[in-house]
Amino acid sequence: MKRILKYSLLFLILALMACNGKQPQSAEEQKAKPLFPKGTVITSNNFSGTVWLQMFVSNDTTYNASIGNVTFEPKARTNWHKHPGGQILLVTEGKGWYQEKGKTAQRIQKGDVVKIPPDAEHWHGASSESGLTHIAISLSTDKGGAIWLQPVTNEEYNNIEK
Amino acid sequence: MKRILKYSLLFLILALMACNGKQPQSAEEQKAKPLFPKGTVITSNNFSGTVWLQMFVSNDTTYNASIGNVTFEPKARTNWHKHPGGQILLVTEGKGWYQEKGKTAQRIQKGDVVKIPPDAEHWHGASSESGLTHIAISLSTDKGGAIWLQPVTNEEYNNIEK
Numbered sequence: 583m584k585r586i587l588k589y590s591l592l593f594l595i596l597a598l599m600a601c602n603g604k605q606p607q608s609a610e611e612q613k614a615k616p617l618f619p620k621g622t623v624i625t626s627n628n629f630s631g632t633v634w635l636q637m638f639v640s641n642d643t644t645y646n647a648s649i650g651n652v653t654f655e656p657k658a659r660t661n662w663h664k665h666p667g668g669q670i671l672l673v674t675e676g677k678g679w680y681q682e683k684g685k686t687a688q689r690i691q692k693g694d695v696v697k698i699p700p701d702a703e704h705w706h707g708a709s710s711e712s713g714l715t716h717i718a719i720s721l722s723t724d725k726g727g728a729i730w731l732q733p734v735t736n737e738e739y740n741n742i743e744k
Numbered sequence: 745m746k747r748i749l750k751y752s753l754l755f756l757i758l759a760l761m762a763c764n765g766k767q768p769q770s771a772e773e774q775k776a777k778p779l780f781p782k783g784t785v786i787t788s789n790n791f792s793g794t795v796w797l798q799m800f801v802s803n804d805t806t807y808n809a810s811i812g813n814v815t816f817e818p819k820a821r822t823n824w825h826k827h828p829g830g831q832i833l834l835v836t837e838g839k840g841w842y843q844e845k846g847k848t849a850q851r852i853q854k855g856d857v858v859k860i861p862p863d864a865e866h867w868h869g870a871s872s873e874s875g876l877t878h879i880a881i882s883l884s885t886d887k888g889g890a891i892w893l894q895p896v897t898n899e900e901y902n903n904i905e906k
Binding site: 617618619638639644645646647649667668670672674692693695697699700717719721722 | 779780781800801806807808809811829830832834836854855857859861862879881883884
């Protein structure tokens with residue numbers, strides 16, 4: 583009986599070693615490397631919480647646009663603001679919120695595309711339980727950059743998640 | 745000895761069943777669900793090989809841009825062409841090529857950002873061994889849409905991979 587257990591244990595160890603070797607990259611390992619660089623933390627009063635920015639195209643006269651990768655930690659968000667030329671958000675990771683003034687906040691998540699009309703007052707950011715990463719494409723920047731307004735208060739933010 | 749083998753085999757099967765259950769989503773399973781919709785196959789002489797397109801923003805006066813998700817099967821590519829307002833490519837999957845007229849072709853891959861100046865004659869597409877997916881952002885489309893030129897011949901394409 584001892585020999586049976588000894589051999590069985592040997593097979594068990596070999597089998598587990600074998601299947602460990604075959605394991606594909608875990609979800610955690612893949613999350614560790616974002617699709618586009620996270621960039622650096624934004625130090626600005628136009629945001630609440632920790633937000634990272636990696637610019638791809640800085641506002642210039644060649645492309646007449648501003649394109650960057652924005653990453654919000656859970657609960658982090660923009661102030662209310664508007665874009666004279668409008669903006670498109672392409673959500674590449676996580677979950678969050680988009681709200682236009684006077685409208686109900688919309689849940690947004692990986693794979694969503696948000697079209698923000700020119701001069702529409704709005705905010706966007708992460709949900710309380712998940713971070714959010716989106717590419718932000720600001721268009722016709724010759725009409726002007728973002729016009730920043732008041733912060734989204736904790737009361738406003740907490741109410742949408744009720 | 746027979747009993748030893750019987751028990752060992754039993755342990756082996758149990759161990760393999762156990763580790764199968766623990767396996768995270770495989771690379772193949774994840775590839776099956778792209779970040780953004782693949783859209784539909786383009787039927788146009790401006791492309792070689794099979795190319796899929798999902799538009800996010802069709803050229804309109806509101807955003808003055810055209811934004812879409814483009815997926816190339818291996819070896820598939822655009823014709824030579826140019827954009828009066830310029831274009832930005834954000835590579836989200838796979839490997840491929842970008843070449844401007846008179847310059848050496850550049851390898852591009854997941855995570856790369858390509859800035860195509862206004863009126864620069866160029867082409868982009870997949871490598872021979874991998875597909876390519878990129879978001880294409882055409883800017884200042886009020887200056888006009890893409891101007892399509894001659895195909896990238898097999899001779900041109902095969903030469904860059906030498």
